[in-house]
Amino acid sequence: MHVLIPAVVDTPVYPNQRAAFSPLMIGRMSWGLSYRPTKVPIFIIGKWGLTYDTALSALLPNASVFSGTLVRPGGPVMAMLRAAKHAMRALGSRAPDASPFARMLHARKLPFWCARFKEDFWLVINMQASTGSKKIVGVFYKANEYASMNPKFVGCVEGSLGIRDWLESQGHQYIVTDDKEGPNCELEKHIPDMHVLITTPFHPAYVTEERIKKAKNLQLLLTAGIGSDHIDLKAAAAAGLTVAEVTGSNTVSVAEDELMRILILVRNFLPGYHQVINGDWNVAAIAYRAYDLEGKTVGTVGAGRIGKLLLQRLKPFNCNLLYHDRLKMEPDLEKEIGAKFEEDLDKMLPKCDVIVINTPLTEKTRGLFNKERIGKLKKGVLIVNNARGAIMDTQAVADACSSGHIAGYSGDVWNPQPAPKDHPWRYMPNHAMTPHISGTTIDGQLRYAAGTKDMLDRYFKGQDFPAQNYIVKEGKLASQYQ
Numbered sequence: 001m002h003v004l005i006p007a008v009v010d011t012p013v014y015p016n017q018r019a020a021f022s023p024l025m026i027g028r029m030s031w032g033l034s035y036r037p038t039k040v041p042i043f044i045i046g047k048w049g050l051t052y053d054t055a056l057s058a059l060l061p062n063a064s065v066f067s068g069t070l071v072r073p074g075g076p077v078m079a080m081l082r083a084a085k086h087a088m089r090a091l092g093s094r095a096p097d098a099s100p101f102a103r104m105l106h107a108r109k110l111p112f113w114c115a116r117f118k119e120d121f122w123l124v125i126n127m128q129a130s131t132g133s134k135k136i137v138g139v140f141y142k143a144n145e146y147a148s149m150n151p152k153f154v155g156c157v158e159g160s161l162g163i164r165d166w167l168e169s170q171g172h173q174y175i176v177t178d179d180k181e182g183p184n185c186e187l188e189k190h191i192p193d194m195h196v197l198i199t200t201p202f203h204p205a206y207v208t209e210e211r212i213k214k215a216k217n218l219q220l221l222l223t224a225g226i227g228s229d230h231i232d233l234k235a236a237a238a239a240g241l242t243v244a245e246v247t248g249s250n251t252v253s254v255a256e257d258e259l260m261r262i263l264i265l266v267r268n269f270l271p272g273y274h275q276v277i278n279g280d281w282n283v284a285a286i287a288y289r290a291y292d293l294e295g296k297t298v299g300t301v302g303a304g305r306i307g308k309l310l311l312q313r314l315k316p317f318n319c320n321l322l323y324h325d326r327l328k329m330e331p332d333l334e335k336e337i338g339a340k341f342e343e344d345l346d347k348m349l350p351k352c353d354v355i356v357i358n359t360p361l362t363e364k365t366r367g368l369f370n371k372e373r374i375g376k377l378k379k380g381v382l383i384v385n386n387a388r389g390a391i392m393d394t395q396a397v398a399d400a401c402s403s404g405h406i407a408g409y410s411g412d413v414w415n416p417q418p419a420p421k422d423h424p425w426r427y428m429p430n431h432a433m434t435p436h437i438s439g440t441t442i443d444g445q446l447r448y449a450a451g452t453k454d455m456l457d458r459y460f461k462g463q464d465f466p467a468q469n470y471i472v473k474e475g476k477l478a479s480q481y482q
Ligand SMILES: NC(=O)C1=CN([C@@H]2O[C@H](COP(=O)(O)OP(=O)(O)OC[C@H]3O[C@@H](n4cnc5c(N)ncnc54)[C@H](O)[C@@H]3O)[C@@H](O)[C@H]2O)C=CC1
Pocket: 225, 226, 227, 228, 248, 250, 251, 254, 301, 302, 303, 304, 305, 306, 307, 324, 325, 326, 327, 358, 359, 360, 361, 362, 364, 365, 386, 387, 388, 412, 413, 436, 437, 438, 439, 440, 480
């Protein structure tokens, strides 16, 4: 006697689904039979992931676990029954006549079914309305030997935002890679049939119009972090895609990092550090252009979430704080922060000893700091840019650093990313550049992983996302991208 327990796993919305399909539950059901089967083949439709399969095998030592994506998602009921029949035949058992069940299942009358069928066939199905199994692709940076060094390190390929088990337990397919460029890359293989693409600005999957055209099943583009300029937003809007990011997830991470970069530049810290590791000792070489931050004029271009927090963090340093934005802050907030609004960017910039960039990359901000604008800045200005590399004219920045017009440039954003070996910013003097790291602290990762999971959950349930997360919704771009 064989007992077959097929489980449909692409019905993600039922709250106690996890319990319903837990190994324990399945174990109880087979144990609860009037006879104790010597061999319990368990047939799982959909990919439940290795952990789950292993758990099942351990619980039912005599079981043969058939799993993997044996049926294409989308038609769970009939596909399951077909696959079940096939498995029964393969086991030498009589294939049950599934049609009465199929009719009942299609009628979708019961929220949950667990029934014995023709003595030797157990059917377990969650009858909640299903959104169907989705193919979700994640593009993240690879952590290699660092992956196992911190269990909270979820932002990498290996960590996969910590959502693999959750997604697979609901029958979704989750492909994760760092291989994102060129016609033969791993990402390209999945573009034609993926439903959701998750990527981070740290290792962005560039979503061009051409890729969007190829992505026939694509519905949702999620940025695990902030900044969705790696996506052709107009093409996404035209294709009816939703683009959303985890707004606010790494505001603190970036504002703190900017404060650090301001201090590193103002104090001329890096040459001193290099002296030490090179065995040198030359106080003068640092001191001739090291300053206090106190009393300096610091201006932020963009005072949204990050810009405002930076201004708040800067307040105790007793600087002269300026900000330029599309929008003026509420008077109370402005007063509390102690920053002055500058409507005209070109009037603010020449006043600044330190300029920090905090706008998104949009059509209006691309190349904003070109040769001409940089030429009008104070000689010896310091610039911090954690916003986006393409807001700067790359060569104009490199030239101004070489001439000393810009006395220091620091940031973590480049164009493109990863930055090629010959990117001029690697070689210009007076820079304090890093790879794109500021928003991907462990704390930031945990926040953007949780925010991504929340949006996926809402997507599966057909619910709206938090309004501030939308970059493209129903064919419309968020206002600052228009
Ligand atoms: N390096 C990193 O790890 C990270 C970088 N970022 C970058 O920082 C940017 C800002 O992030 P948030 O402050 O969270 O965004 P936000 O949306 O809260 O703030 C952006 C501000 O820029 C202003 N703005 C937009 N276009 C403008 C224009 N043309 N002229 C003047 N002001 C304009 C907006 O009015 C808004 O106040 C992101 O878009 C992203 O590019 C964000 C997070 C992490």
